[in-house]
Amino acid sequence: MLTTEPCNLIAEESSIKRKVKHKVVPAKYRWMIFYRFILAGIGGYILSALACVVLSYLFKAHPVDAVLSATMLAFIIYVSVFIWVFINHSTQRATWGVVIPSVLLFIFYWGLKGII
Amino acid sequence: MIDFFLIYFLCLLGFLHICFSMSRHQQQVFQKVLQEKYNIWYLITGYSILVIALALSIYQWGKSIGICYWIGTLSFAALLILWLLSYYPIHLKLVNQFSRVIILALLVFNLLA
Amino acid sequence: MRIDGNTESPRQSMSWLHTWASLILGWLLYAIFVTGTLSFFQNEISIWMKPELHQSINRKDQSQQLQSAIVYLQQNAPNASAWNINLPNARSTTTDITIRGENEDPRARRGGDRVILDSVTGEKLQPRETRGGSFLYRFHFELYGLPRSWARWIVGIATVLMFVAIISGVITHKKIFKDFFTFRSGKGQRSWLDGHNATAVLALPFHIMITFSGLLLLMYSLMPYGVSALFPEGRLHFLQAQRAQLNGETIRSVEFASSSQKLDSSKRNGHGEGEKGRLNKERSRLEVKNVPLADLTAMLAQAQKLWGDNTVASFNIISPNRQNSEVEIRATYSESILNRAIVPTLIFNGVTGELISQPQQLKISFPIGIYNTVTVLHEARGVDLVLRWLLFFSGILGTIMVASGLILWCVKRAPQQQKQGYKNFGYRLVEVLNIASISGLLIATAGYFYANRLIPVTTENRSFLEIKIFFIVWLLTLLHAALRPHRNAWLEQLLFGAILFCVIPLLNALTGGRVIWSSIAEAQWVVATFDLMSLALGMILLFIFYKVKNHKVAGIHKTKKNINLESAAMRGEGQ
Numbered sequence: 001m002l003t004t005e006p007c008n009l010i011a012e013e014s015s016i017k018r019k020v021k022h023k024v025v026p027a028k029y030r031w032m033i034f035y036r037f038i039l040a041g042i043g044g045y046i047l048s049a050l051a052c053v054v055l056s057y058l059f060k061a062h063p064v065d066a067v068l069s070a071t072m073l074a075f076i077i078y079v080s081v082f083i084w085v086f087i088n089h090s091t092q093r094a095t096w097g098v099v100i101p102s103v104l105l106f107i108f109y110w111g112l113k114g115i116i
Numbered sequence: 117m118i119d120f121f122l123i124y125f126l127c128l129l130g131f132l133h134i135c136f137s138m139s140r141h142q143q144q145v146f147q148k149v150l151q152e153k154y155n156i157w158y159l160i161t162g163y164s165i166l167v168i169a170l171a172l173s174i175y176q177w178g179k180s181i182g183i184c185y186w187i188g189t190l191s192f193a194a195l196l197i198l199w200l201l202s203y204y205p206i207h208l209k210l211v212n213q214f215s216r217v218i219i220l221a222l223l224v225f226n227l228l229a
Numbered sequence: 230m231r232i233d234g235n236t237e238s239p240r241q242s243m244s245w246l247h248t249w250a251s252l253i254l255g256w257l258l259y260a261i262f263v264t265g266t267l268s269f270f271q272n273e274i275s276i277w278m279k280p281e282l283h284q285s286i287n288r289k290d291q292s293q294q295l296q297s298a299i300v301y302l303q304q305n306a307p308n309a310s311a312w313n314i315n316l317p318n319a320r321s322t323t324t325d326i327t328i329r330g331e332n333e334d335p336r337a338r339r340g341g342d343r344v345i346l347d348s349v350t351g352e353k354l355q356p357r358e359t360r361g362g363s364f365l366y367r368f369h370f371e372l373y374g375l376p377r378s379w380a381r382w383i384v385g386i387a388t389v390l391m392f393v394a395i396i397s398g399v400i401t402h403k404k405i406f407k408d409f410f411t412f413r414s415g416k417g418q419r420s421w422l423d424g425h426n427a428t429a430v431l432a433l434p435f436h437i438m439i440t441f442s443g444l445l446l447l448m449y450s451l452m453p454y455g456v457s458a459l460f461p462e463g464r465l466h467f468l469q470a471q472r473a474q475l476n477g478e479t480i481r482s483v484e485f486a487s488s489s490q491k492l493d494s495s496k497r498n499g500h501g502e503g504e505k506g507r508l509n510k511e512r513s514r515l516e517v518k519n520v521p522l523a524d525l526t527a528m529l530a531q532a533q534k535l536w537g538d539n540t541v542a543s544f545n546i547i548s549p550n551r552q553n554s555e556v557e558i559r560a561t562y563s564e565s566i567l568n569r570a571i572v573p574t575l576i577f578n579g580v581t582g583e584l585i586s587q588p589q590q591l592k593i594s595f596p597i598g599i600y601n602t603v604t605v606l607h608e609a610r611g612v613d614l615v616l617r618w619l620l621f622f623s624g625i626l627g628t629i630m631v632a633s634g635l636i637l638w639c640v641k642r643a644p645q646q647q648k649q650g651y652k653n654f655g656y657r658l659v660e661v662l663n664i665a666s667i668s669g670l671l672i673a674t675a676g677y678f679y680a681n682r683l684i685p686v687t688t689e690n691r692s693f694l695e696i697k698i699f700f701i702v703w704l705l706t707l708l709h710a711a712l713r714p715h716r717n718a719w720l721e722q723l724l725f726g727a728i729l730f731c732v733i734p735l736l737n738a739l740t741g742g743r744v745i746w747s748s749i750a751e752a753q754w755v756v757a758t759f760d761l762m763s764l765a766l767g768m769i770l771l772f773i774f775y776k777v778k779n780h781k782v783a784g785i786h787k788t789k790k791n792i793n794l795e796s797a798a799m800r801g802e803g804q
């Protein structure tokens with residue numbers, strides 16, 4: 001029932017040949033889409049989580065405000081990264097746009113953690 | 117409740133004016149496109165009335181709650197206009213007059229009470 | 230995202246993203262919107278679902294209601310460590326009392342024995358066992374039956390996708406100002422898109438607020454890294470620091486986690502006065518003598534005079550009948566949403582009756598202000614009824630936005646599916662899930678209300694049974710949607726839902742609740758509005774049913790008679 005359901009009751013009766021254009025979706029395309037969702041979903045999350053920690057550390061003089069602001073900004077960064085990954089035509093550029101800031105933030109975080 | 121109705125009708129009137137400033141809707145409501153000068157006039161008065169509604173809302177309920185009331189009321193003022201435009205566009209002229217009367221009445225009522 | 234890999238404009242890529250990000254968890258989002266919108270009135274729903282409470286009406290004036298509560302308490306719990314009396318108000322017509330036992334913390338937020346009194350007669354009422362509206366509220370962000378953190382993560386991911394959908398939707402909506410008042414009815418796909426745009430744009434500030442605050446409310450599950458970086462001892466520690474900052478105490482450095490005098494172990498249990506409270510209790514147990522409670526009605530009058538329209542909501546009497554008793558009086562509505570759920574409060578000495586303190590002004594920083602504002606609006610804490618209804622109707626706009634989006638996806642692809650002559654698996658899946666969620670969830674909710682009234686009061690575990698029926702009915706609507714032809718499924722479920730909701734006022738009257746004309750006459754709006762809104766929803770579903778019934782879709786409506794005539798004609802001519 002779930003797979004197919006004839007929506008034209010006289011399909012068999014009709015003698016008119018119907019040209020059914022089956023769009024073949026290449027596997028490469030599907031993988032690209034899947035990859036982008038992973039990049040945006042998980043990569044973006046990692047980036048925003050790192051940003052959250054780094055921002056908190058940077059403003060630790062006012063810890064309560066820093067933590068709240070960092071968390072709120074982290075959510076906004078997450079969603080922005082998500083949009084960025086999909087608004088980019090080049091998948092490669094989208095990847096670098098997530099990976100490079102993440103690495104930089106991680107280095108920054110490591111440094112701050114060592115100093116603090 | 118009176119205050120809410122006052123804010124609502126002010127928002128309604130403001131949005132009506134903004135709506136009248138667009139030629140597409142002028143065609144629907146007035147059955148003709150108005151002169152250019154009316155576009156600007158309606159737009160300015162429309163936004164001004166919305167700002168007055170905001171000011172009154174803040175005066176009545178304080179900054180934070182006042183802004184919330186205003187934003188919430190805006191949605192439903194616009195919704196009414198959307199619905200009327202779609203099904204009874206010509207009646208919007210009537211709504212225009214009606215809102216003015218109601219606002220005046222509510223203002224007077226507020227001042228007296 | 231084009232298959233042929235050509236460049237597309239930002240608007241086009243955002244259009245693609247908007248479609249797919251919304252669709253993935255669109256049905257869950259719809260469920261979150263429905264249960265969330267209903268949760269604005271979860272108290273009212275709970276009261277409707279306890280018909281034993283309907284007899285209580287807010288008829289007497291507050292000092293009389295207070296007196297009958299005190300009489301009950303003096304008789305039944307004179308040695309309690311605290312009495313909490315919630316007077317009836319616009320959202321509740323019973324007098325709700327919480328009694329804290331002798332050895333309990335008088336200022337604890339949870340626990341204590343709850344007693345419900347009839348506000349007119351003062352007798353104790355025993356409502357049936359039911360989760361009421363709080364099941365819907367909990368489902369809204371914790372679903373049901375899943376481990377708590379899993380469920381919050383799933384809801385969190387749906388919220389992130391919703392946020393993505395909002396932003397991509399705004400980017401892709403080219404004529405957002407020009408089309409602000411545009412709704413072209415009767416034009417198929419165009420109308421669905423206009424409707425989806427209208428419900429989205431008209432309540433856009435609400436949608437942004439509800440989504441962002443939804444994320445913030447789940448921040449301790451979704452993004453706890455900032456908190457754990459600066460407050461390694463955990464969330465409670467962070468909250469205490471926040472409270473300290475609000476009270477104007479400066480927090481010097483992050484390292485106070487281990488060594489500060491301010492946040493010492495006595496505050497660890499999360500209650501403001503743990504240490505002091507315990508000392509008080511020791512002292513009070515030594516003083517066995519009963520010190521009569523001061524005249525509470527005088528305090529009530531003083532509070533009423535000070536607060537005017539903002540009616541007195543509750544009395545919290547700490548250590549009653551003892552030397553050190555205090556009375557905290559709270560108003561109903563908060564005066565600013567920058568303060569998280571803080572309503573005007575007065576504290577009196579319980580023996581002498583004199584005013585001890587008024588709460589001081591809190592120092593609210595900018596980030597705290599933003600957090601408080603959006604979360605208070607999301608939960609509608611301390612907001613008055615008009616704002617609550619505004620939030621509720623905005624929630625309905627949001628629900629319609631999600632539903633119209635889901636349907637739009639099918640409507641857009643329907644011509645191509647028809648040309649093919651069969652329906653793709655994906656398309657059929659979306660069709661079935663659409664019906665099961667959009668009309669199915671509503672039918673399941675009605676089922677929950679019916680179960681509440683039809684399951685006998687004395688059944689064991691009846692609240693669990695009510696919830697089970699909710700899910701069984703929902704599952705049945707899914708099966709129905711899968712097995713029936715598409716159009717029939719819609720029509721049957723819409724009609725069934727309409728009948729179910731229209732009959733609710735009748736069900737209410739027949740199963741022990743207060744009948745609708747009585748609740749209106751007695752101004753018991755808590756119960757009356759439930760009945761009225763159910764009726765309204767039933768009418769709306771009926772209206773939609775007729776619209777769908779009379780809707781003529783090109784090519785699909787061939788009756789048996791037409792088919793025979795057409796095939797006969799073709800056989801005759803085609804030779």
